[in-house]
Amino acid sequence: MKIVVTVKLVPDPNAEKRIDPATKRLVRTGVETVLNPYDEYALEAALQLKERIGGDTTVTVFSMAPESLKETLRKALAMGADDAVLLSDAGLEGSDVWGTSYAMAHALKKVGFDLLLVGGLSDDGSTGATPGAIAEYLQMPLVTNARKAEIKDGALHIERETDTGYQLVKAPLPSVMTTALTFGEPRYASLKGIMGAKKKTIAAMSLGDLGLELPVGSAGAKTELLAFAPPAARGKGIVVEAADGATGAKAIFDFLKEKKLV
Amino acid sequence: MQNVIVYVQHKNGATPKVTFEMATLARKLADQLGGKAHALVVGAGSSQLADTLKTYPLDVVHVNDDAHVDGFLLDPVIDYLDAAARAIGSSLVLVANTLGGKDVAGRLVARLGAGVVADATDFKIEGGKVEAVMPKMGGAAITTAAFKAGDYGVATIRPNAFAAQAGGAGATVQPIEKPAGKSYAVVVEKDVEEGTGELALEEAPVVVAGGRGLGGPDPFENMLKPLAAELGGAVGASRAAADAGWVPYSLQIGQTGKTVSPSLYIAVGISGAIQHKVGMRSSGTIVSINKDAAAPIAEFSDLTVVGDAFAIVPELTKLVAASKA
Ligand SMILES: Cc1cc2nc3c(=O)[nH]c(=O)nc-3n(C[C@H](O)[C@H](O)[C@H](O)COP(=O)(O)OP(=O)(O)OC[C@H]3O[C@@H](n4cnc5c(N)ncnc54)[C@H](O)[C@@H]3O)c2cc1C
Numbered sequence: 001m002k003i004v005v006t007v008k009l010v011p012d013p014n015a016e017k018r019i020d021p022a023t024k025r026l027v028r029t030g031v032e033t034v035l036n037p038y039d040e041y042a043l044e045a046a047l048q049l050k051e052r053i054g055g056d057t058t059v060t061v062f063s064m065a066p067e068s069l070k071e072t073l074r075k076a077l078a079m080g081a082d083d084a085v086l087l088s089d090a091g092l093e094g095s096d097v098w099g100t101s102y103a104m105a106h107a108l109k110k111v112g113f114d115l116l117l118v119g120g121l122s123d124d125g126s127t128g129a130t131p132g133a134i135a136e137y138l139q140m141p142l143v144t145n146a147r148k149a150e151i152k153d154g155a156l157h158i159e160r161e162t163d164t165g166y167q168l169v170k171a172p173l174p175s176v177m178t179t180a181l182t183f184g185e186p187r188y189a190s191l192k193g194i195m196g197a198k199k200k201t202i203a204a205m206s207l208g209d210l211g212l213e214l215p216v217g218s219a220g221a222k223t224e225l226l227a228f229a230p231p232a233a234r235g236k237g238i239v240v241e242a243a244d245g246a247t248g249a250k251a252i253f254d255f256l257k258e259k260k261l262v
Numbered sequence: 263m264q265n266v267i268v269y270v271q272h273k274n275g276a277t278p279k280v281t282f283e284m285a286t287l288a289r290k291l292a293d294q295l296g297g298k299a300h301a302l303v304v305g306a307g308s309s310q311l312a313d314t315l316k317t318y319p320l321d322v323v324h325v326n327d328d329a330h331v332d333g334f335l336l337d338p339v340i341d342y343l344d345a346a347a348r349a350i351g352s353s354l355v356l357v358a359n360t361l362g363g364k365d366v367a368g369r370l371v372a373r374l375g376a377g378v379v380a381d382a383t384d385f386k387i388e389g390g391k392v393e394a395v396m397p398k399m400g401g402a403a404i405t406t407a408a409f410k411a412g413d414y415g416v417a418t419i420r421p422n423a424f425a426a427q428a429g430g431a432g433a434t435v436q437p438i439e440k441p442a443g444k445s446y447a448v449v450v451e452k453d454v455e456e457g458t459g460e461l462a463l464e465e466a467p468v469v470v471a472g473g474r475g476l477g478g479p480d481p482f483e484n485m486l487k488p489l490a491a492e493l494g495g496a497v498g499a500s501r502a503a504a505d506a507g508w509v510p511y512s513l514q515i516g517q518t519g520k521t522v523s524p525s526l527y528i529a530v531g532i533s534g535a536i537q538h539k540v541g542m543r544s545s546g547t548i549v550s551i552n553k554d555a556a557a558p559i560a561e562f563s564d565l566t567v568v569g570d571a572f573a574i575v576p577e578l579t580k581l582v583a584a585s586k587a
């Protein structure tokens with residue numbers, strides 16, 4: 001069985017984000033590019049499924065990103081993915097969700113898979129719309145927020161989180177699945193994994209390989225970014241050291257009273 | 263884009279408040295675009311919900327109580343929305359930015375060949391063009407994006423960002439035909455609701471949220487719940503607390519949980535990680551109780567009390583109770 005996991009490369013979520021008021025862009029200096037955290041969870045799920053299914057199951061990581069970020073994908077290989085595919089092309093720059101999903105779906109069809117795992121949300125664009133759009137372009141079922149998955153009798157049996165609780169669902173293969181963070185904490189790369197990753201393949205794909213009918217990149221985008229600005233600052237808050245419970249409680253109560261919240 | 267279509271996410275007729283916020287917003291946008299405001303509600307309990315929806319300023323509410331919608335995951339809804347959008351013509355589809363809403367939005371992007379703006383908190387119409395304002399990266403950036411020319415657009419709407427206001431002439435409730443010749447692959451075998459019967463987190467005017475600092479499930483039940491009850495609010499949690507199994511995930515606030523913006527948010531034993539902040543940053547007043555003065559939550563709290571939650575919270579509950587007596 002072939003499992004493919006999509007991984008977006010994003011600015012480090014824990015880095016202090018600053019917007020340059022002059023260029024209206026994110027200040028990238030000193031901000032590392034990392035695997036989108038959500039996608040590490042999806043990769044963990046793929047690796048767990050591979051371990052459980054065994055046999056000749058493989059895990060391929062797929063990313064659409066500038067060629068210059070290629071080496072960032074080694075971390076996914078070090079965690080245990082067998083190989084990677086990187087879709088890069090100057091013509092993809094400025095793609096929105098529509099263009100990204102359209103191009104990725106075509107590329108993923110070329111890569112081929114029995115199960116496609118997509119992260120639930122990117123840390124930068126954070127639309128969460130990519131998984132659904134990819135599934136639709138692939139004409140495949142989509143099952144999101146899986147916290148448990150099992151493959152039995154050629155079908156996927158999934159326990160998934162919903163807005164109001166959880167569901168048990170059954171889907172055919174191939175399908176597109178996103179995982180909830182509860183599927184399992186991403187593993188650390190072992191030293192052996194890190195060494196082994198150096199020899200694994202990162203195959204290159206470009207727009208020429210896809211034969212797309214519609215234009216992508218900024219030219220084909222259905223949306224355009226008009227402004228990117230820092231938020232209005234919140235006034236500096238008050239800090240009170242509470243010697244005991246009663247003092248702390250009174251400080252809060254008086255504050256709420258002043259704000260007419262009690 | 264001319265018309266506006268609200269996709270109503272619900273279960274047996276129960277829907278979150280954001281549905282009514284979108285119904286109200288739809289009117290405003292449709293008027294500015296010179297089109298009509300529609301809503302689509304399908305699945306068991308829809309007719310009953312349509313009775314409430316028609317009291318909001320919509321033009322048409324499209325309804326079908328089709329049980330297929332509940333028996334299969336996602337796809338039937340997409341077929342209905344697709345059919346409605348094609349029948350109505352050029353339109354902006356509004357979907358709540360919830361777990362379920364994101365899936366709907368994604369599939370529609372490809373089905374309609376539409377652009378998407380996500381987690382919108384404000385809209386502007388400039389020369390017939392729809393522009394959306396969206397906080398990104400944990401609130402570190404506010405982006406504004408516009409739809410380029412095109413018949414369809416999809417917008418996911420942040421809960422609690424827009425006002426809900428009933429009114430208008432009363433919408434027409436109209437049955438929508440079940441899309442013909444479809445078969446669906448993903449079967450819902452079991453559907454379980456958790457934490458129902460309590461004030462929905464997203465709708466509560468006050469949220470008292472607890473984190474890992476509370477050390478177990480009991481303080482949520484015996485300490486936070488009484489305070490929330492006195493303040494007329496609901497209990498929420500950080501991911502760490504949900505991961506530990508102290509509360510159900512439906513109470514989790516943050517990037518991968520609920521987005522709330524109550525008038526008052528009290529964070530108890532929560533450090534204020536960026537993924538938590540994303541879900542509560544737009545609250546009116548933020549108060550935090552933390553024993554560590556250096557916890558990041560202090561950076562975006564209006565009041566931080568440095569001290570032991572176990573000593574402070576019960577005292578605070580008493581003070582609030584006494585003030586009402
Ligand atoms: C600040 C900011 C705001 C943006 N706002 C918008 C907007 O409003 N509308 C719009 O159409 N576009 C927007 N974009 C562009 C959009 O982020 C990209 O097109 C993106 O690749 C897909 O959307 P997403 O980041 O929202 O991913 P999501 O839909 O949140 O990601 C879900 C999953 O899809 C997969 N995935 C997404 N992109 C890739 C990739 N390049 N390679 C591999 N896997 C991937 C990952 O597994 C990820 O976990 C924005 C980008 C930024 C940085």
Ligand SMILES: Cc1cc2nc3c(=O)[nH]c(=O)nc-3n(C[C@H](O)[C@H](O)[C@H](O)COP(=O)(O)OP(=O)(O)OC[C@H]3O[C@@H](n4cnc5c(N)ncnc54)[C@H](O)[C@@H]3O)c2cc1C
Nearest residue numbers: 473474475500501502516517518531532533538552553571
């Ligand atoms: C992809 C991804 C998505 C995530 N999504 C979310 C999300 O949606 N929501 C979310 O919340 N997190 C999310 N997280 C996790 C997030 O990064 C933090 O790990 C989490 O928010 C920490 O929870 P906490 O503040 O309860 O715990 P901690 O960070 O452990 O903080 C506990 C706090 O309690 C204080 N404390 C301890 N004892 C007491 C006491 N007696 N009295 C007062 N204070 C006390 C401590 O000083 C400390 O500040 C996500 C992480 C990832 C990687």
